[in-house]
Amino acid sequence: DVVMTQSPLSLPVTLGQPASISCRSSQSLVNSDGNTYLNWFQQRPGQSPRRLIYKVSNRDSGVPDKFSGSGSGTDFTLKISRVETEDVGVYYCMQGTHWPFTFGQGTRLDI
Amino acid sequence: EVQLVESGGGLVQPGGSLRLSCAASGFTFSAYWMSWVRQSPGKGLQCVANIKEDGSEKNYVDSVKGRFTISRDNAKNSVYLQMNSLRAEDTAVYYCVTTARGCESWGQGTLVTVSS
Numbered sequence: 001d002v003v004m005t006q007s008p009l010s011l012p013v014t015l016g017q018p019a020s021i022s023c024r025s026s027q028s029l030v031n032s033d034g035n036t037y038l039n040w041f042q043q044r045p046g047q048s049p050r051r052l053i054y055k056v057s058n059r060d061s062g063v064p065d066k067f068s069g070s071g072s073g074t075d076f077t078l079k080i081s082r083v084e085t086e087d088v089g090v091y092y093c094m095q096g097t098h099w100p101f102t103f104g105q106g107t108r109l110d111i
Numbered sequence: 112e113v114q115l116v117e118s119g120g121g122l123v124q125p126g127g128s129l130r131l132s133c134a135a136s137g138f139t140f141s142a143y144w145m146s147w148v149r150q151s152p153g154k155g156l157q158c159v160a161n162i163k164e165d166g167s168e169k170n171y172v173d174s175v176k177g178r179f180t181i182s183r184d185n186a187k188n189s190v191y192l193q194m195n196s197l198r199a200e201d202t203a204v205y206y207c208v209t210t211a212r213g214c215e216s217w218g219q220g221t222l223v224t225v226s227s
Binding site (some may be wrong): 037039041048049050051054055060092094096097099100101102103105106 | 155156157170172173206212216217219220
């Protein structure tokens with residue numbers, strides 16, 4: 001199985017400051033169709049996960065542009081340009097290229 | 112608006128069975144792969160199974176192969192997860208999720224607890 005490794009696992013941030021989460025996969029996530037199926041999710045306390053980013057850098061509808069995704073191959077990053085109170089929660093990366101699709105351990109962001 | 116409503120969770124003894132259901136609305140159900148993803152404190156998020164739009168292709172994570180069966184009824188806009196021979200390590204919140212590779216939209220989840 002593809003192992004997804006996130007860092008850091010805990011991310012204390014100051015309001016208004018940027019934040020960055022790294023995600024590395026144990027093998028390339030480039031699919032035979034040319035797409036790279038790397039997604040980012042936010043899970044607020046007591047809620048279901050919500051997808052923020054799909055295929056590395058595409059923001060989902062309704063996701064603020066302060067969230068951005070980048071990377072290629074095996075190295076990926078989620079950035080939040082200015083952290084707000086509503087961003088508190090756990091962030092997960094997930095690969096959808098190789099079955100079984102797998103998630104990172106999660107990064108807990110708090111203020 | 113996409114809505115996914117899971118049901119069927121509960122407390123079951125080891126070796127027992129449960130059938131989870133997911134009622135979908137707000138999108139063309141028959142045009143999407145569907146997935147079940149579970150979340151437990153010990154193992155985080157795990158993709159358990161997925162099923163193609165017409166039900167002709169199914170995938171399972173190794174730990175549930177031979178015990179769980181995913182199915183769908185496009186006429187009822189529903190997807191199911193039949194879980195047999197349940198083990199303590201199957202204890203988790205089970206989410207119904209649209210698509211497979213993208214895990215686009217999630218239900219609120221249903222809790223399955225396997226314990227004697």
